[in-house]
Amino acid sequence: MKNFLVIGNPIEHSLSPKLHNYWIKINNLNAIYNKKKLEISELEILIKDVRERKIDGINVTVPFKNNIIPFLDKLSSEAEKTQSVNTIYLKDDIVVGHNTDIEGFELAIKNIKYDVTGKKVLLLGAGGVSPSIVLALSKMRANKIFISNRTQSKAENLKKIFKEIEIVEWGAIPNFDMIINATSLGLKDDENINIDYSKVGSGKFFYDVIYNPSETKFLKSAKKNGNKTENGKKMFIYQAQASFKIWNSLEPIIDEKVMELVN
Numbered sequence: 001m002k003n004f005l006v007i008g009n010p011i012e013h014s015l016s017p018k019l020h021n022y023w024i025k026i027n028n029l030n031a032i033y034n035k036k037k038l039e040i041s042e043l044e045i046l047i048k049d050v051r052e053r054k055i056d057g058i059n060v061t062v063p064f065k066n067n068i069i070p071f072l073d074k075l076s077s078e079a080e081k082t083q084s085v086n087t088i089y090l091k092d093d094i095v096v097g098h099n100t101d102i103e104g105f106e107l108a109i110k111n112i113k114y115d116v117t118g119k120k121v122l123l124l125g126a127g128g129v130s131p132s133i134v135l136a137l138s139k140m141r142a143n144k145i146f147i148s149n150r151t152q153s154k155a156e157n158l159k160k161i162f163k164e165i166e167i168v169e170w171g172a173i174p175n176f177d178m179i180i181n182a183t184s185l186g187l188k189d190d191e192n193i194n195i196d197y198s199k200v201g202s203g204k205f206f207y208d209v210i211y212n213p214s215e216t217k218f219l220k221s222a223k224k225n226g227n228k229t230e231n232g233k234k235m236f237i238y239q240a241q242a243s244f245k246i247w248n249s250l251e252p253i254i255d256e257k258v259m260e261l262v263n
């Protein structure tokens, strides 16, 4: 039986097992996908289990996407550039780290037929997922990427990797076509981004990486002001689909049931 795992801390709320086990079932695979809460000190031994074929694949989530890197044998070019790994697999006895968040974001944006080409994008947050989003936006030929983070030094670190981005102060609102919330603000119901976007007018695209709650205050008020909105649910599903494809050499479907599972 194949053995897959998502690791993180916390991990209780991860929906990855639901999604992967559904795909395992409908494809009649002899496999199981579990979740495991870990401490950073346990990462090395876990990768040993991959090398010894006790584990067939791992998804990595907050806060280990970067911390896991020293224990891997090789990184894909995407994982290398973003210094972020969310998918681990063994290939020719080599433990490889890859990042499917980039593809997840790109496919989610393409799925809703938004064309990023030539657009000005304001990215809020410089945490774990931000490098993946910047890389995807650059691949999709955004004209300009502004980054705004409460702690400016973290935005500066991101700029060391992606020279093309421009840092703006937290709270500043440059002219944009698309704005992305990649902060954790909004995960809790009583939280909101303390910036007033009502003055930017209508007809912009507001994207939130958060999908639970399905509509953050950030998206709610954007919609009220006549903007297009989208949450991070499809990004989550597409990154999972890409991992599944790597491990099982088949592309699982995204149907109504999948959309319902991620709620």
Ligand code: ATR
Pocket: 062, 063, 124, 125, 126, 127, 128, 129, 149, 150, 151, 152, 154, 182, 183, 184, 185
């Ligand atoms: P990490 O910082 O460990 O990578 P993350 O969940 O990936 O964690 O990122 C959290 C993001 O939400 C960061 O951009 C963080 O900003 P800081 O770098 O300044 O911490 C942002 N964030 C979290 N709480 C915030 C708040 N109250 N106001 C503004 N930004 C906040």
